[in-house]
Amino acid sequence: MAVWEFAVLGTQKMRAPRIRRLRKVNESCHCKLVWQIKYEDSMMAYFFHARFDNSDGSMKGGYKSSSVWTGIKKVWDFVSSNEKWAIGDGERTLFCHDKWLGSSSIANMSSLNHSLFQDLDTKVGAFIKEGKWVFPPVSSSFIKEIFDKVGKLPISLGFSKDICSLENFSMKSSWEGLRQSQPKVGWLKLIWGHYLQPRQSVFGWRLLQGKLPCDDKIKARGILFPSRCELCMIEEESINHLFLECKCVRYLWSSFSSIFGATFTSYCSSMVLSKWWSQKSRVLGLKDALWAGYILIPYFIWLKRNSRRFNSVSRNFRQIFNSILGKLHRMSPSMKGRVASVFDLVCSRNEILENLALEVSSETVAQE
Template sequence: MSANQNKKEDWIKHDESSMSKFFRARFLKADGSLKSGRISSSIWPGIKKVWNFVASNKQWTVLDFIQNARWNFPQVVSGFRTEILEQVRSIHISGMEDVCLWCPSSVGVFTIKSAWEVSRRRSAMLGWSFLVCQSAIQPRQAVFGWRWIRNKLAVDENLKRRGIPLLSRCDLCGKAKESKTHLFYECRFAVSLWNLFCQCFGVLWPNFVGDVQLISWWKLQAKSVSFKVVWNKGFVLIPVFIWMERNSRRYEVVYVSEHFCFARIKNEIHSQTQAHSGVAVSTEDLVCARRFGFRLLTTEIGRA
């Protein structure tokens, strides 16, 4: 943000405000170039750093084509362009000053937002981002989903990898060491939750053991289910409640069954989606809606 603020300060050399005049007198020569040497100022290094960036993203309206108060265009071969240039030459050049435009903006006005959009590093869109960053789930749940996919949770396997010695045991089944793969894919408790959720949609859970397979399969199934929003919620809510139950057993010594935990997931979905606008196309879809406890705004049953 500070770098983009420096770009703003660099740009105001074209403005006529009192602050702009101060900056021009402090940092610029008479010809508009930066002063050489060292200037005692906390923002001077930042202005020098972004000077070339701002210069490369600005342009004057017509100053490059005016010489000695007359139009001066380069030679062109296209007859269409020649005709346009002849029409431009007929325009009288007034004594008005030229206007400097900021190229990244559609209106030519510099903003810190536009400078940030040009200078920031853009990463490729992740294939699972829309499953995690959903408007239908709470922000804290979306953050958990990101940490889960990125393997940033404090499972025993990750803690030992960081050099913390400890004895590891899965708190949900007590039959294996705790790792991300076991806790969310292989543990009997987790497999039961995935199965219960998929059964509500009439989908068979294929017992995945990795994120890549799960993401590809989940996105593919989302194209065929009628209640896509509810289906995508399950991608994050099931790991959330697995983790909550794990922490409850480890730190509070409070245990609940898989079916009771799944009832909590359904209550969470019901509290967020009390009315759903999806079109029920079969009796199974009506049963699915009833299992999750939301009513349909459209209940058209497709004929066989």
């Protein structure tokens, strides 16, 4: 499930896809239902509590003929593991099974078999008398240690009832806990610029992930056929050759980089190039134009490759370069930047962009 949204990152406004795994979204909905069963004061909660929940807060064993039983069973322990109680009168919190004394329950702190605690449903309120802790004499060193730790806790007389932190539960918080998050990547801003079309951003993502169906990728799946680069007509086609190594492609990268006063050199992969491109943008105030070029150059290369292979239509690289500059010129009203260097001053002059537009208009072939 993917929904396009505008995200504001610092001062940079970007269009990025909000992608959710439907399986995790479904599990988040079941987390919401489990929370309602355990803590909501309603007839629905009473019904499900009687059917699925034991008095100690655990889930009943066995199989229940219910459409929601399987989903509830999967997330019950997840919801329980994220509970944390703040003690008020102690009448809602189980002394041994709920997490109110630290990050785990007393039953989990103990080295004893958990089955010994199964039938213990004593509430914390049983040890509170007239606003003070009252404990019976015990011989167990573990229970004595627990009583000593509990006795140091202040009793929150301001609360009429115990409060569970899950009472501020939301589907977003459960989804964040269930999903497997990945570290942020450095090329995010290169491909999700608000000035780019969604198809161009998706193309950039596929390029960096190596998901474009170039000849080398197809051969890796066991489909053998003769391969030739549609640009130089000499070497075999591979994703690195097509977008980085081909002498015709290097002309595009070098020509575009020279506009910003940079020198393009050889790079082994698009991912390595993205790091250099991002570093180069740090010394420029007109980042949007440079970032857009990183996607537009391979995007127009891909269009030329497909046009020549499937439609037998050929264009020289001067035309392609002019098409890239023309596209960049049309994007310029939505781009932002500040003049931070001499190169910024040169690139930001209106007459430069106007000259580019005049040069492009004479020989641009619109195929986007």
